[in-house]
Amino acid sequence: xxxxxxxxxxxxxxxxxxxxxxxxxxxxxxxxxxxxxxxxxxxxxxxxxxxxxxxxxxxxxxxxxxxxxxxxxxxxxxxxxxxxxxxxxxxxxxxxxxxxxxxxxxxxxxxxxxxxxxxxxxxxxxxxxxxxxxxxxxxxxxxxxxxxxxxxxxxxxxxxxxxxxxxxxxxxxxxxxxxxxxxxxxxxxxxxxxxxxxxxxxxxxxxxxxxxxxxxxxxxxxxxxxxxxxxxxxxxxxxxxxxxxxxxxxxxxxxxxxxxxxxxxxxxxxxxxxxxxxxxxxxxxxxxxxxxxxxxxxxxxxxxxxxxxxxxxxxxxxxxxxxxxxxxxxxxxxxxxxxxxx
Amino acid sequence: xxxxxxxxxxxxxxxxxxxxxxxxxxxxxxxxxxxxxxxxxxxxxxxxxxxxxxxxxxxxxxxxxxxxxxxxxxxxxxxxxxxxxxxxxxxxxxxxxxxxxxxxxxxxxxxxxxxxxxxxxxxxxxxxxxxxxxxxxxxxxxxxxxxxxxxxxxxxxxxxxxxxxxxxxxxxxxxxxxxxxxxxxxxxxxxxxxxxxxxxxxxxxxxxxxxxxxxxxxxxxxxxxxxxxxxxxxxxxxxxxxxxxxxxxxxxx
Ligand SMILES: Nc1ncnc2c1ncn2[C@@H]1O[C@H](COP(=O)(O)OP(=O)(O)O)[C@@H](O)[C@H]1O
Ligand SMILES: [Mg+2]
Numbered sequence: 001x002x003x004x005x006x007x008x009x010x011x012x013x014x015x016x017x018x019x020x021x022x023x024x025x026x027x028x029x030x031x032x033x034x035x036x037x038x039x040x041x042x043x044x045x046x047x048x049x050x051x052x053x054x055x056x057x058x059x060x061x062x063x064x065x066x067x068x069x070x071x072x073x074x075x076x077x078x079x080x081x082x083x084x085x086x087x088x089x090x091x092x093x094x095x096x097x098x099x100x101x102x103x104x105x106x107x108x109x110x111x112x113x114x115x116x117x118x119x120x121x122x123x124x125x126x127x128x129x130x131x132x133x134x135x136x137x138x139x140x141x142x143x144x145x146x147x148x149x150x151x152x153x154x155x156x157x158x159x160x161x162x163x164x165x166x167x168x169x170x171x172x173x174x175x176x177x178x179x180x181x182x183x184x185x186x187x188x189x190x191x192x193x194x195x196x197x198x199x200x201x202x203x204x205x206x207x208x209x210x211x212x213x214x215x216x217x218x219x220x221x222x223x224x225x226x227x228x229x230x231x232x233x234x235x236x237x238x239x240x241x242x243x244x245x246x247x248x249x250x251x252x253x254x255x256x257x258x259x260x261x262x263x264x265x266x267x268x269x270x271x272x273x274x275x276x277x278x279x280x281x282x283x284x285x286x287x288x289x290x291x292x293x294x295x296x297x298x299x300x301x302x303x304x305x306x307x308x309x310x311x312x313x314x315x316x317x318x319x320x321x322x323x324x325x326x327x328x329x330x331x332x333x334x335x336x337x338x339x340x341x342x
Numbered sequence: 343x344x345x346x347x348x349x350x351x352x353x354x355x356x357x358x359x360x361x362x363x364x365x366x367x368x369x370x371x372x373x374x375x376x377x378x379x380x381x382x383x384x385x386x387x388x389x390x391x392x393x394x395x396x397x398x399x400x401x402x403x404x405x406x407x408x409x410x411x412x413x414x415x416x417x418x419x420x421x422x423x424x425x426x427x428x429x430x431x432x433x434x435x436x437x438x439x440x441x442x443x444x445x446x447x448x449x450x451x452x453x454x455x456x457x458x459x460x461x462x463x464x465x466x467x468x469x470x471x472x473x474x475x476x477x478x479x480x481x482x483x484x485x486x487x488x489x490x491x492x493x494x495x496x497x498x499x500x501x502x503x504x505x506x507x508x509x510x511x512x513x514x515x516x517x518x519x520x521x522x523x524x525x526x527x528x529x530x531x532x533x534x535x536x537x538x539x540x541x542x543x544x545x546x547x548x549x550x551x552x553x554x555x556x557x558x559x560x561x562x563x564x565x566x567x568x569x570x571x572x573x574x575x576x577x578x579x580x581x582x583x584x585x586x587x588x589x590x591x592x593x594x595x
Binding site for chain 2: 209210218219225227228286
């Protein structure tokens with residue numbers, strides 16, 4: 001390294017060099033390759049507006065969860081509870097809207113009731129996020145255990161709220177607006193919401209001090225602490241954020257499925273984690289991008305759609321995603337090893 | 343002249359281990375004091391106590407003659423005390439500029455700044471200036487510092503403390519991982535900030551280095567100060583003798 005001492009300091013690397021060293025770039029190539037292959041095999045059914053519209057709709061809810069998961073994993077943590085928190089948020093929101101409606105039938109509820117439902121969903125999700133955050137950051141219990149606990153607890157409470165069954169009535173207005181409504185040019189509202197949230201929190205992660213501290217804590221918590229960063233408080237806020245986003249996802253899911261889907265979403269946590277990790281975010285913390293997460297979430301979705309269209313058994317998707325996931329983590333580990341050797 | 347920073351009878355336990363048993367220490371404005379001692383003598387612990395990273399069980403710390411409580415690194419830094427820790431305490435996944443400004447980020451002006459949006463370009467520019475000023479050479483300013491050589495990482499850690507300190511800089515073995523060229527650079531930086539009036543505390547196992555760069559030497563043994571020397575008058579034998587216990591000064595503790 002001493003041979004480089006003569007060089008001027010503080011050069012930025014070229015855009016190309018930075019691009020090639022980014023995990024995101026390689027995983028984007030994988031996604032692009034998948035799209036090209038499926039388009040080539042089945043141009044008239046895969047490469048259609050309808051197909052991509054469906055793809056985006058089906059990915060919207062998961063994407064919102066995965067954005068929160070990205071923050072948590074960058075701190076070096078994990079949140080297994082997101083799927084249950086999503087169901088809890090949807091359940092408490094639906095129950096609230098029923099309670100506020102005549103005869104406990106929320107079908108014809110207006111915007112006042114729906115807004116109350118949204119607020120309750122967000123508050124419910126945030127509450128579980130706060131519980132996770134306090135237990136992880138203040139009580140120093142490993143996040144895997146904490147969120148495994150709240151995974152069970154949130155689902156249990158959600159089930160208790162309606163005796164283990166799904167809520168029967170969901171406002172039609174909600175279905176027609178957020179659930180199935182579209183903007184100009186047939187862009188689904190559900191997708192718009194997911195995109196807006198993704199962009200906002202992408203900016204938060206990559207341009208603000210909140211984001212910078214998230215990376216710093218994941219990279220070296222002791223360094224962050226000594227630099228005067230309130231690590232406990234920041235970690236709590238990150239889990240709170242994940243719960244908040246799971247709350248919004250719960251409301252989106254309610255609007256789309258018109259049901260509290262108690263038995264759905266059991267693998268949302270794993271799907272979100274898989275998407276985040278495939279997108280180049282390091283399970284060891286300190287590294288990650290929202291763009292990567294978007295790509296990582298789309299890879300399983302594109303595989304599923306593509307296999308479906310070309311008539312491959314859907315089980316192959318699970319195998320393929322598993323392989324890509326393990327490969328992504330392996331690359332991450334290799335990178336870390338080579339770094340530690342210096 | 344009152345010392346800038348003075349520690350009296352510092353005691354620190356880690357469970358049943360007594361890391362410091364009434365250690366005293368002092369450093370004045372514009373001087374480099376080397377803190378030496380065998381492994382386990384308590385040097386790192388003393389530095390942590392004097393920089394807010396650990397809280398002593400008992401003892402007094404005086405800054406400019408006034409008693410202070412250093413209850414966190416933030417407090418110490420606010421009072422002008424910076425530290426290069428032996429374990430460096432850098433964030434390996436962040437770039438050098440981000441590490442230099444960690445916890446002191448510059449925000450954009452106006453509304454964006456209120457939202458916490460960082461002025462990355464400005465931080466990068468200022469970091470580049472500081473690195474140039476301190477003679478730290480990096481092949482690029484936007485790689486994670488975990489990807490740099492150990493020596494460069496250490497240079498960044500040294501630069502970070504020197505840039506922000508106004509009174510005292512502690513350096514816990516800042517040259518341990520360095521090659522000859524970079525070691526000389528760090529020693530140059532130490533002399534330069536000393537000449538600007540800073541108090542510098544250097545921990546090192548390299549005795550020739552200690553004798554060449556420091557003005558005074560204080561020796562710790564088994565958690566206590568056992569000897570103090572003026573560097574110009576001390577010999578290698580004196581230092582080694584004091585560290586091993588062969589030589590003791592009655593008035594040092
Ligand atoms: N965090 C800790 N927990 C327990 N014991 C510690 C800790 N830090 C230091 N010690 C002990 O305190 C003593 C002094 O250590 P240290 O200050 O690191 O010495 P030095 O830096 O002079 O080599 C040693 O016996 C060491 O094992
Ligand atoms: Mg030490």
